[in-house]
Amino acid sequence: MGDHYMTQLGSAMAGIMFVWAIFRQWFPEELGEHIEKYFHKLVSYIYPYLQITFHEYQGDGFERSKAYVAIERYLSTNSSKRAKRLKANVVKDCQSVVLSMDDHEEVIDEFKGIKIWWASSKTVPQQRALFSYRDDDEKRFYKLTCHRKDRDIVTKVYLQHVLDEGENIAVKTRQRKLYTNSKSESEWGRNRRMWSHIVFEHPSTFDTLAMDPKKKKEILNDLRKFSKSKDYYKKVGKSWKRGYLLYGPPGTGKSSMIAAMANLLEYDIYDLELTSVKDNTDLRKLLIDTSSKSIIVIEDIDCSLDLTGQRKEKKGDGKKDEKDSIEKKAKGEKDKENKGSEVTLSGLLNFIDGLWSACGSERLIVFTTNYVEKLDPALIRRGRMDKHIELSYCCFESFKVLAKNYLDVESHELFATIGRLLEETNMTPADVAENLMPKSDEDNADSCLNNLIKSLEDAKEEARLKAIEDAKIKAEEEEEGKKSKENGEIVQESDAKVDDEGKKDDI
Numbered sequence: 001m002g003d004h005y006m007t008q009l010g011s012a013m014a015g016i017m018f019v020w021a022i023f024r025q026w027f028p029e030e031l032g033e034h035i036e037k038y039f040h041k042l043v044s045y046i047y048p049y050l051q052i053t054f055h056e057y058q059g060d061g062f063e064r065s066k067a068y069v070a071i072e073r074y075l076s077t078n079s080s081k082r083a084k085r086l087k088a089n090v091v092k093d094c095q096s097v098v099l100s101m102d103d104h105e106e107v108i109d110e111f112k113g114i115k116i117w118w119a120s121s122k123t124v125p126q127q128r129a130l131f132s133y134r135d136d137d138e139k140r141f142y143k144l145t146c147h148r149k150d151r152d153i154v155t156k157v158y159l160q161h162v163l164d165e166g167e168n169i170a171v172k173t174r175q176r177k178l179y180t181n182s183k184s185e186s187e188w189g190r191n192r193r194m195w196s197h198i199v200f201e202h203p204s205t206f207d208t209l210a211m212d213p214k215k216k217k218e219i220l221n222d223l224r225k226f227s228k229s230k231d232y233y234k235k236v237g238k239s240w241k242r243g244y245l246l247y248g249p250p251g252t253g254k255s256s257m258i259a260a261m262a263n264l265l266e267y268d269i270y271d272l273e274l275t276s277v278k279d280n281t282d283l284r285k286l287l288i289d290t291s292s293k294s295i296i297v298i299e300d301i302d303c304s305l306d307l308t309g310q311r312k313e314k315k316g317d318g319k320k321d322e323k324d325s326i327e328k329k330a331k332g333e334k335d336k337e338n339k340g341s342e343v344t345l346s347g348l349l350n351f352i353d354g355l356w357s358a359c360g361s362e363r364l365i366v367f368t369t370n371y372v373e374k375l376d377p378a379l380i381r382r383g384r385m386d387k388h389i390e391l392s393y394c395c396f397e398s399f400k401v402l403a404k405n406y407l408d409v410e411s412h413e414l415f416a417t418i419g420r421l422l423e424e425t426n427m428t429p430a431d432v433a434e435n436l437m438p439k440s441d442e443d444n445a446d447s448c449l450n451n452l453i454k455s456l457e458d459a460k461e462e463a464r465l466k467a468i469e470d471a472k473i474k475a476e477e478e479e480e481g482k483k484s485k486e487n488g489e490i491v492q493e494s495d496a497k498v499d500d501e502g503k504k505d506d507i
């Protein structure tokens with residue numbers, strides 16, 4: 001049976017039903033029922049199809065039906081190539097165009113050898129409602145038609161497949177967001193949200209990230225494995241999250257790497273500013289308010305809070321703490337707010353892997369720091385920060401990535417010199433990148449590479465001078481140290497003498 005015939009037959013049947021509905025009133029009740037019964041039998045004999053409709057708005061809902069939206073997405077990616085007439089919707093906050101089937105357009109989908117017809121259509125109400133919530137009162141719907149014999153597979157498998165696919169497409173095309181918790185005073189209203197956000201558009205990717213290719217590969221594999229390991233985490237009884245600690249000197253690409261991670265996995269980013277979190281309770285609220293498929297970032301964790309200091313104090317003497325807390329209470333509420341954050345180390349540890357951290361799933365927690373040795377070991381033990389990644393000064397391999405990205409050169413006679421200089425000097429990828437960037441229209445690869453060589457030589461000279469200076473200072477300090485030590489010994493000796501004398505006196 002041709003597809004065309006199928007639809008025509010369908011509308012012919014609908015026509016007959018319509019005529020029947022008008023004439024029915026003139027038949028005696030019983031006869032009417034009889035005729036209807038046989039008519040339905042006849043219909044199912046010559047029209048062996050099943051139809052399912054999906055309306056855009058269900059009942060009184062003001063929200064578009066989820067199924068309708070999913071079907072729309074599914075059909076627009078799977079059928080927009082086949083449909084002849086398309087409708088373009090500009091999605092408001094997305095600034096992108098979504099193509100979908102135009103009204104009364106039909107497409108055929110195939111699933112496991114089964115043919116499924118989809119039609120988009122609308123009903124226009126006879127009378128326009130006086131007060132309409134939507135500007136147009138047309139009711140749109142999708143109609144699915146399939147063969148009766150495929151009923152089970154269509155209703156049980158195919159529809160689920162369509163909904164899942166629609167969901168997947170939504171995840172892929174959604175706009176990712178960058179959230180932050182720092183806010184101005186005026187926003188402390190009643191309905192304030194814990195996080196405010198902007199659209200996340202950072203161009204950094206793992207391709208543009210300059211680092212040792214082996215290390216990069218390892219991190220990429222780690223991330224990909226994580227994003228696919230839902231069942232594994234469930235099996236081993238861990239909540240589905242992973243901690244990364246990125247450390248290294250400023251300008252080595254820690255922030256860039258976080259952006260690259262978000263771009264790779266298509267996650268949202270929550271940039272947590274610890275200093276504007278009031279206390280541990282607020283920290284927990286923030287955590288609960290995050291969605292899955294996200295990266296929670298705490299940058300420069302060593303600077304955010306004096307975490308190590310607080311802990312030592314607690315271990316120290318209890319009396320002092322008690323006194324402190326009484327003083328705090330006396331100062332009153334207002335002062336507390338001005339004082340900034342009262343988040344403690346244990347609050348933060350709980351944030352990372354306490355019971356509450358299990359809400360939501362598929363999350364990365366990333367800390368960055370310039371001084372890894374300053375952090376409390378409890379904070380960065382495996383299980384909390386599962387993977388420690390050191391980003392360090394630019395090596396030759398990193399340089400090659402930068403040269404390719406910034407200048408489009410993959411090899412050059414100056415590369416050898418640069419490689420040697422990079423081994424002798426420490427220069428961050430940020431500085432190398434800056435030197436490689438053309439500063440005027442006349443700049444080309446040669447001049448940029450020469451610029452870099454010059455900077456590297458300068459840096460080397462500077463480092464040499466600094467080393468000499470440092471050595472000098474150290475020598476002086478040692479000298480002084482020796483002197484004071486000698487003095488100390490003398491003092492001690494004289495003390496001893498006094499002591500002896502004292503004893504003599506006693507005797």
Ligand SMILES: Nc1ncnc2c1ncn2[C@@H]1O[C@H](COP(=O)(O)OP(=O)(O)OP(=O)(O)O)[C@@H](O)[C@H]1O
Nearest residue numbers: 208209210249250251252253254255256429430433
């Ligand atoms: N490894 C890298 N690959 C590519 N570009 C880099 C790399 N490291 C630094 N850059 C460049 O330098 C700039 C600064 O890097 P980034 O902000 O990632 O450094 P950071 O390690 O986060 O520094 P900080 O510790 O000060 O926060 C970036 O905009 C990027 O262009």
Ligand SMILES: [Mg+2]
Nearest residue numbers: 254255256299
């Ligand atoms: Mg940074």
